[in-house]
Amino acid sequence: MSGGAILTMIVFVSILWGGFGLALVFAIRAERDKPSSET
Amino acid sequence: MTRSAPIDGFTSRWGLIVASLGMAIGTGNIWRFPRIVAQNGGGSFLVPWLIFLFSWSIPLIILEFSLGKAARRGTIGSFGRLNGRNWLWMGVFVGACALLIFCYYAVVTGWCFRYTLVAVGDLFGITSAMDSLSGQDGAVRAEEAFVGFTHGLGPLLFHGIAVAAACLVVGRGVARGVERASKILVPTLFGILLLAAVRSLTLPGASAGLQYLFEVDLSLLMSHEIWIQALTQSAWSTGAGWGLVLTYASYMRRREDVVLNSVLTGLGNNSASLLVGFVVFPAVFALAPATMDPVKDILQNSGPASTGISFIWIPVLFADMPLGSVFNVLFFLALSVAALSSLIAMVQLGVRVLQDAGVGRRAATLGVAALGIVVGVPSALSTDFFSNQDWVWSVGLLFCGLFLAIAAIRFGVERFRTHLVNSEGNDLSLGKWFSSFTLIVIPLQGILLVCWWTVGSILDDLEAGVPWWNPFRTYGLATCIAQFALLVGLCLVFRRPLIRWFLGDERSLREELADSESTGGPLTEGERE
Numbered sequence: 001m002s003g004g005a006i007l008t009m010i011v012f013v014s015i016l017w018g019g020f021g022l023a024l025v026f027a028i029r030a031e032r033d034k035p036s037s038e039t
Numbered sequence: 040m041t042r043s044a045p046i047d048g049f050t051s052r053w054g055l056i057v058a059s060l061g062m063a064i065g066t067g068n069i070w071r072f073p074r075i076v077a078q079n080g081g082g083s084f085l086v087p088w089l090i091f092l093f094s095w096s097i098p099l100i101i102l103e104f105s106l107g108k109a110a111r112r113g114t115i116g117s118f119g120r121l122n123g124r125n126w127l128w129m130g131v132f133v134g135a136c137a138l139l140i141f142c143y144y145a146v147v148t149g150w151c152f153r154y155t156l157v158a159v160g161d162l163f164g165i166t167s168a169m170d171s172l173s174g175q176d177g178a179v180r181a182e183e184a185f186v187g188f189t190h191g192l193g194p195l196l197f198h199g200i201a202v203a204a205a206c207l208v209v210g211r212g213v214a215r216g217v218e219r220a221s222k223i224l225v226p227t228l229f230g231i232l233l234l235a236a237v238r239s240l241t242l243p244g245a246s247a248g249l250q251y252l253f254e255v256d257l258s259l260l261m262s263h264e265i266w267i268q269a270l271t272q273s274a275w276s277t278g279a280g281w282g283l284v285l286t287y288a289s290y291m292r293r294r295e296d297v298v299l300n301s302v303l304t305g306l307g308n309n310s311a312s313l314l315v316g317f318v319v320f321p322a323v324f325a326l327a328p329a330t331m332d333p334v335k336d337i338l339q340n341s342g343p344a345s346t347g348i349s350f351i352w353i354p355v356l357f358a359d360m361p362l363g364s365v366f367n368v369l370f371f372l373a374l375s376v377a378a379l380s381s382l383i384a385m386v387q388l389g390v391r392v393l394q395d396a397g398v399g400r401r402a403a404t405l406g407v408a409a410l411g412i413v414v415g416v417p418s419a420l421s422t423d424f425f426s427n428q429d430w431v432w433s434v435g436l437l438f439c440g441l442f443l444a445i446a447a448i449r450f451g452v453e454r455f456r457t458h459l460v461n462s463e464g465n466d467l468s469l470g471k472w473f474s475s476f477t478l479i480v481i482p483l484q485g486i487l488l489v490c491w492w493t494v495g496s497i498l499d500d501l502e503a504g505v506p507w508w509n510p511f512r513t514y515g516l517a518t519c520i521a522q523f524a525l526l527v528g529l530c531l532v533f534r535r536p537l538i539r540w541f542l543g544d545e546r547s548l549r550e551e552l553a554d555s556e557s558t559g560g561p562l563t564e565g566e567r568e
Contacts, residue, residue, distance in 0.1 A: 001246050005253040008082055012253070015089065016313050020306040027299050030466040031052055 048290035054218035061380030063308035067276040077338030083259035087269035097305040099279035105459040107288025113391035114282040123547040128530035141385035143418035148378040149197030155371040172358040210404040245321030280440030294464030326356040396540040441485035
């Protein structure tokens with residue numbers, strides 16, 4: 001694989017999988033911090 | 040007439056998220072995505088595809104979540120409740136598009152079930168379909184096998200099984216059926232794809248596939264074709280504008296987040312597509328016969344009804360690979376699970392619409408099942424009819440996305456943002472930029488796409504020397520216009536009963552908010568309900 005392709009792969013994986021993971025963590029924390037009556 | 044809120048609904052946020060992911064991740068990710076990437080320059084395609092995720096799909100999913108949460112009803116009732124009785128027809132169009140897609144999508148799901156069954160049979164030595172696919176003429180024999188299957192009565196049987204499976208889940212209710220099934224299906228799907236990706240990436244020569252998937256040629260980005268294809272893939276794959284998210288949102292808890300859940304749905308869908316890329320591209324490049332070009336001869340080959348990669352080439356490539364029968368089972372199982380979880384969402388949409396009109400869940404589920412089986416029969420028996428329906432209602436989805444944006448504009452984009460998007464329970468709030476985005480960027484993309492599609496269809500037909508105005512052709516502009524006109528005509532004919540069934544004397548949210556704003560103070564969520 002060329003350096004450019006490896007870099008592109010890292011960028012896409014970071015944005016999509018990293019973004020999804022980050023959003024998931026944020027959602028878990030937000031859900032945990034909500035008062036029990038809301039969850 | 041007062042509409043009651045649904046008795047059941049999602050019991051947790053995770054239930055809603057996995058159900059939304061199950062809805063979004065379908066055959067479009069596994070079957071369509073690799074073909075479209077290959078036909079549009081590999082890695083270069085990924086750039087506009089990612090841009091449109093954020094500029095079209097996620098904003099539309101946000102609009103759908105917000106509308107469903109506020110209106111608490113299906114597509115028809117939601118559009119009417121938002122802006123009044125004159126806007127019901129847009130909800131009918133959106134709902135009808137999704138339901139007509141359901142009718143032929145169940146046929147595809149049936150194909151997936153059948154191929155999974157054969158793959159399992161091959162694995163345990165009960166059948167020997169894969170044995171005949173080895174050797175030089177494997178693809179020819181695979182295509183003959185596919186054509187033979189689709190021209191028999193088999194698709195009809197598996198179509199019925201697919202409809203029954205989805206309706207059995209939906210018939211149990213949202214919490215006990217849709218939510219429970221999604222909690223099993225979606226993690227299973229990701230697990231299968233991960234396993235398949237590991238196997239694919241460890242094949243000798245797999246890196247050539249990754250090189251093709253991630254090599255960006257900037258000059259290709261100058262072509263308008265690649266941008267249009269990226270927008271359509273983003274629109275169709277995420278399910279943005281279908282009304283399915285809106286339906287699930289009508290069952291969400293009162294104080295549930297809108298924005299973050301939308302972002303999770305969009306990112307999760309495209310993450311799954313990328314994972315499929317890690318499965319298909321390395322496998323195709325590693326296993327393609329030396330005499331063939333993996334891109335031109337395999338990935339770009341659409342085959343009958345665009346089934347080339349999934350139903351013809353995948354079994355052929357796996358036939359000559361160590362542990363190929365296991366990989367074959369994994370691939371078709373993933374395809375079946377993805378298709379079923381999307382099919383469940385479509386059935387739920389139909390059931391919700393009928394429930395809004397006062398029909399009980401059991402009767403509504405039976406009604407949707409009957410519709411799916413009867414209207415799906417021609418698609419099950421004829422790949423030409425199937426291709427026509429796929430063409431017409433996929434184009435219809437672009438209008439559905441536009442209608443959603445237009446409805447938000449009519450309601451007032453700023454009002455929509457402050458009262459519906461930034462509603463109670465949100466983890467993230469959106470600023471004023473989202474109002475401008477809804478007002479300008481979403482409609483502009485939709486209008487550009489519709490114009491390109493209209494002009495492109497006519498020019499293609501003129502170039503091929505076929506009459507573009509003939510509504511009886513499989514593809515083309517005229518068949519879409521004729522079927523869209525029939526649908527809108529039916530809305531006009533049945534306008535009064537539709538208002539009676541779905542809205543009654545109820546005032547729209549727009550009127551209620553305008554009144555409360557004129558008398559001072561915005562309407563709270565509690566007052567609205």
